[in-house]
Amino acid sequence: MTTSGRVALRTQALTKVFRGFHAVDSVNLEVREGNVHALVGPNGAGKTTLFNLLTGFVSPTSGTITVFDEDVTGQQPEQVARRGVARSFQITSLFETLTSREHVELALQGLTRQGFRFWRSEKLLDRHRARVDELLAQVGLVPLAEKPVGLLAYGQKRALELALVLALDPRVMLLDEPTAGMGTEDVDRTIELVRRIAAGRTVVFVDHNMHVVGSLADRVTVLQQGRILAEGAYDEVRNDERVITAYLGEAEHA
Numbered sequence: 001m002t003t004s005g006r007v008a009l010r011t012q013a014l015t016k017v018f019r020g021f022h023a024v025d026s027v028n029l030e031v032r033e034g035n036v037h038a039l040v041g042p043n044g045a046g047k048t049t050l051f052n053l054l055t056g057f058v059s060p061t062s063g064t065i066t067v068f069d070e071d072v073t074g075q076q077p078e079q080v081a082r083r084g085v086a087r088s089f090q091i092t093s094l095f096e097t098l099t100s101r102e103h104v105e106l107a108l109q110g111l112t113r114q115g116f117r118f119w120r121s122e123k124l125l126d127r128h129r130a131r132v133d134e135l136l137a138q139v140g141l142v143p144l145a146e147k148p149v150g151l152l153a154y155g156q157k158r159a160l161e162l163a164l165v166l167a168l169d170p171r172v173m174l175l176d177e178p179t180a181g182m183g184t185e186d187v188d189r190t191i192e193l194v195r196r197i198a199a200g201r202t203v204v205f206v207d208h209n210m211h212v213v214g215s216l217a218d219r220v221t222v223l224q225q226g227r228i229l230a231e232g233a234y235d236e237v238r239n240d241e242r243v244i245t246a247y248l249g250e251a252e253h254a
């Protein structure tokens with residue numbers, strides 16, 4: 001954690017109503033720069049909707065969102081991304097026949113204004129090749145870089161998703177359940193990976209695994225029925241009676 005005291009993401013009275021149902025209800029969230037911030041809560045608490053609001057995939061019914069004090073309320077995902085906010089892609093958006101290297105190349109290419117023409121310059125191509133190698137190395141995929149993604153194990157695909165977010169070099173990284181569906185070994189590897197890539201960045205993540213939350217999060221926000229139920233360091237939050245009742249007790253004793 002390298003907290004500067006600046007606020008990376010802030011929501012004020014953020015609300016999303018779906019046909020009369022308050023999925024996110026008057027949420028005031030503050031994510032500090034350099035923090036790893038977890039969003040937890042029982043199923044249907046509004047975590048995904050909040051994520052979608054923060055990244056512009058869903059527009060709010062009311063309330064505001066700022067990124068480093070700039071108002072991004074109602075902006076499109078590309079505009080929010082331009083402010084340095086990137087979210088993890090889901091496995092479903094990977095192309096089974098392309099390799100990990102090709103995925104990272106495409107992600108980097110998407111960042112250049114020239115698009116495909118960019119790749120005609122050998123010098124720039126070399127520079128990009130080095131960056132592709134670096135990103136693949138960061139997530140431990142160098143030995144598998146030339147394999148079609150369809151042949152990768154689940155944990156390796158999730159690692160590739162992280163490389164694709166890192167390719168955008170975001171100031172704020174949002175990770176949606178980075179360890180979902182993983183076995184213990186992959187979970188521990190992912191914790192290490194996220195810890196490494198979080199250095200010098202702000203990370204917001206959703207995860208149901210309390211071991212992951214406890215290992216990674218500087219701060220935890222607990223949502224219930226669209227509202228913030230509790231907030232604080234993991235140890236504070238896990239000992240909060242309301243949280244134990246609503247969620248953690250349930251999860252830890254499951």
Ligand SMILES: Nc1ncnc2c1ncn2[C@@H]1O[C@H](COP(=O)(O)OP(=O)(O)OP(=O)(O)O)[C@@H](O)[C@H]1O
Pocket residue numbers: 018019021022023041042043044045046047048049050
């Ligand atoms: N597009 C939509 N239309 C109608 N209702 C929605 C829509 N998206 C979400 N909801 C409802 O909003 C509530 C919050 O859903 P959300 O997916 O944000 O919760 P969550 O905390 O991410 O849950 P989970 O842990 O199960 O992923 C749920 O009751 C859900 O049914």
